[in-house]
Amino acid sequence: MPARTQELPIRADNSSAAASPIAGTSKCLPSHMPGETFWQTSRHHLHDHRSSEELPSHSDIVIIGAGYAGVATAYHLVKDHPSLNKSITILEARGACSGATGRNGGHARPDFYGHIPTYMDRAGAEAGAEIAEFEIRNLRALKKTIEQEKIDCDFTLTRSIDVWCNADSASKAKAVYDRMTAEGLEYMEDVAFYTGNEVEGICGVKDAKACASFTAGTMWPYKFIMRLVELIVDAGVNLHTHTPATSVSPDGEGGFIIDTPRGKMHANKVVYANNAYVSGILPQYKKNIVPCKGICCRITVPEGVTAPLLNNSYINRTEDNVLSYLIPRADGSIIVGGAAAIFKKHEDQWYDNVDDSVLIDSAKDYYNNYMQRTYRGWENTAAKIDQIWTGVMGYSYDSNPHIGAVPGEKDQYILAGFNGHGMPVIWLSAKELAQMIVNDIPFEKTTMPRLFQTSQFRIDRALNGKPEDGDILGSGKFAATKP
Missing domain, CATH: 3.50.50.60 (FAD/NAD(P)-binding domain)
Known part of the structure; x- marks a missing residue:
């Protein structure tokens, strides 16, 4: 699906963004x-x-x-x-x-399983735990500010579910969970880890081999x-x-x-x-800090079709270890993105690239029929991509x-x-x-x-x-x- 473009915004002085001869001419x-x-x-x-x-x-x-x-x-x-x-x-x-x-x-999700073990290996358990605990406090502070300032941004406090569909990756994730639990880290008390035959029924993801859940937030950023x-x-x-x-x-x-x-x-x-x-x-x-592009989209079901209810946010890892992040919205739509494993080898499409006017070509079709092939109960919904876009993030060494x-x-x-x-x-x-x-x-x-x-x-x-x-x-x- 090609990226949609929009007309240049009109400024207060009735000129357009194109009036700046520098904008868009530099990689920076x-x-x-x-x-x-x-x-x-x-x-x-x-x-x-x-x-x-x-x-x-x-x-x-x-x-x-x-x-x-x-x-x-x-x-x-x-x-x-x-x-x-x-x-x-x-x-x-x-x-x-x-x-x-x-x-x-739109995912305000603390990092429990991503880089925390790596940080512990590099700098010690205390330094790694500092990051996880800081991110948990960050989520609570966000919630407090949104409530105090009465900010209408669709904020929800929910459970986020990490899912592994690859058996080897699931075993490694369980080992990480056991290690983190053995460290005696207080924040791990909020984590529940599941393996066995009932995993798919717990998370709703087809062929899931393991899943973990903990508290996270979603919002309209x-x-x-x-x-x-x-x-x-x-x-x-x-x-x-x-x-x-x-x-x-x-x-x-x-x-x-x-x-x-x-x-x-x-x-x-x-x-x-x-x-x-x-x-x-x-x-x-x-x-x-290198500019790197990512991909994200919104998935909807046709008018008259009721989307199956999802109450949790997700990080899904497929059998071939393609990672996607996902949040459900109250209107029944889904925001999902990621798929870096699909486009990683095509460095020119995303690495040191600031052009968010075009999609990442090698991954632009990945999320077609994503809900149907990933989640139980979505097979006959005719869910499809409504909008798809790219963004430029700053990745550190x-x-x-x-x-x-x-x-x-x-x-x-x-x-x-x-x-x-x-x-x-x-x-x-x-x-x-x-x-x-x-x-x-x-x-x-x-x-x-x-x-x-x-x-x-x-x-x-x-x-x-x-x-x-x-x-x-x-x-x-x-x-x-x-x-």
């Missing part, structure tokens, strides 16, 4: 014509917002990127620090929440972020969409000059929250985000490189980063997992290593080194 800037996604079918009135006709000449804090990371950082700056008497400006290359956050699967945008704009944060930051340079007096196609502005502090595109301004992160003060650079901060796993970590990370910015405290004084800290060691390891030795394309041969 997003395409100016992203493919259509279900989440943004109805555009928010602040999607293309500019707080003023002219770019401000100065702002105390400039945040680059109006996705989850940038908006969450601004929210915590103004909400958690009400006495902060500083001007804040967000610069966004396209519309607000038009990048990975507005194109993902675009609605969540855009409500936060409303709140921060009302609080006085300046938002300038279709204004890509193309360079940041010192002014010689302790501040910074930020170049954009609309002119220059001055800042005292800069936050890089542009995820996959961060190396366009911070070249030292070129091999540390070692699978951990880069957060904190940019090494060797005063008053510059980074919050990027989420490996397609930003929903479970960004909210509290942004809260902690805001404390670093306001109170000038080091990373070690925050509650963030130690492996999230950006460092010169991590930067150099990626710059000096081969791509296939990292986690993105290879198996992470640096496992024996310190983080």
